[in-house]
Amino acid sequence: DVCQNLIFRVRDSLLFNKILLSNGEKADIIFFNRNSYCVPVVKTMDNEIIDLSQRKDLTIKQIITNN
Secondary structure: OHHHHHHHHHHOOOOOOOEEEEOEEEEEEEOOOOOOOOEEEEEEEOOOEEEEOOOOOOOEEEOOOOO
């Protein structure tokens, strides 16, 4: 229970972060599927919703920070 709780908290801390996808597009993490909590659903700057668990050709390359 402790490990699972930690994983959920880390996952939740990633929500609404900007990311860079492997195709060069920027997106926001908007949701994590219950069945694939390691691979999020993202929304691109063009408002396209992409479930990364269904798109094996795309990966997260970087989390973009606001420094």
